[in-house]
Amino acid sequence: MRAIKKLKLHLEAMISDEDKVEKVVTVAAGIIVKEDELGKPTVLLIQRAADDHWPLHFEFPRGKCDKGDSKDPRNCALREIKEETGLDVEIEMFLGKFVYYAEQGKRKSICYNYKCTMKNPNQKVKLSNEHDQYVWIMESGQAELMVHPDQRRFIDQVLSPDNQIKNQPTNDFTVNNTLEEIMGRIK
Numbered sequence: 001m002r003a004i005k006k007l008k009l010h011l012e013a014m015i016s017d018e019d020k021v022e023k024v025v026t027v028a029a030g031i032i033v034k035e036d037e038l039g040k041p042t043v044l045l046i047q048r049a050a051d052d053h054w055p056l057h058f059e060f061p062r063g064k065c066d067k068g069d070s071k072d073p074r075n076c077a078l079r080e081i082k083e084e085t086g087l088d089v090e091i092e093m094f095l096g097k098f099v100y101y102a103e104q105g106k107r108k109s110i111c112y113n114y115k116c117t118m119k120n121p122n123q124k125v126k127l128s129n130e131h132d133q134y135v136w137i138m139e140s141g142q143a144e145l146m147v148h149p150d151q152r153r154f155i156d157q158v159l160s161p162d163n164q165i166k167n168q169p170t171n172d173f174t175v176n177n178t179l180e181e182i183m184g185r186i187k
Contacts (some may be wrong), residue, residue: 022104042138062084
C-alpha cells in the first residue's frame with residue numbers, strides 16, 4: 001500500500017493541466033559520449049545529491065537556461081555541462097526534446113538534448129556539489145531503472161543508433177489518460 005501511495009504522488013507530480021502552468025522554462029542537457037578502451041561508445045550519467053529535490057536520481061548533465069542563454073539552448077548545455085561535470089565538450093548534434101512539469105505543475109520545462117563529445121577524452125569528471133557520483137554506461141539496458149524514460153530514449157539513440165524503435169511511445173498524459181485511470185490499472 002505504501003508503494004502505491006508513493007507511486008500516486010510521483011504520477012501526480014508528472015501530470016499537469018496546461019491551465020496550471022505559470023511559466024515555461026527552457027532546459028538543456030548534454031548526452032556526453034566517449035569511447036571506452038575497446039572503441040565502444042559510453043554515455044555519462046550523474047547522480048543527484050542525497051539532499052536534492054530528486055535525491056540519488058541519475059540523469060544527464062542539464063539545467064535551466066536562465067543565465068542569459070534562454071534563447072540558445074546549445075550555449076546553456078555547454079555551460080551546464082561545465083558547471084556540473086567540469087568537462088569541456090563539443091556539441092555534435094541535436095537529438096530531440098521532451099517536456100516535463102515541475103513545481104506542482106506550475107512550471108513547464110522544455111528540455112533540449114544534445115549529443116556531445118569531450119574535447120579531450122582524457123579529461124576527468126569533477127562533479128559539482130549538486131551531484132554525488134557518476135557512471136559511464138555502455139548499453140542502454142544499464143539505464144533502464146536509472147533514468148527517466150524520456151532520457152532513456154536519447155541513450156538508445158546514441159548507444160544503439162542502428163537498433164532503435166522508430167515510433168517510441170510517449171509518457172504524455174492526455175485528458176483521457178488521467179491519474180485515476182492509471183491508478184486503476186496498477187491495482
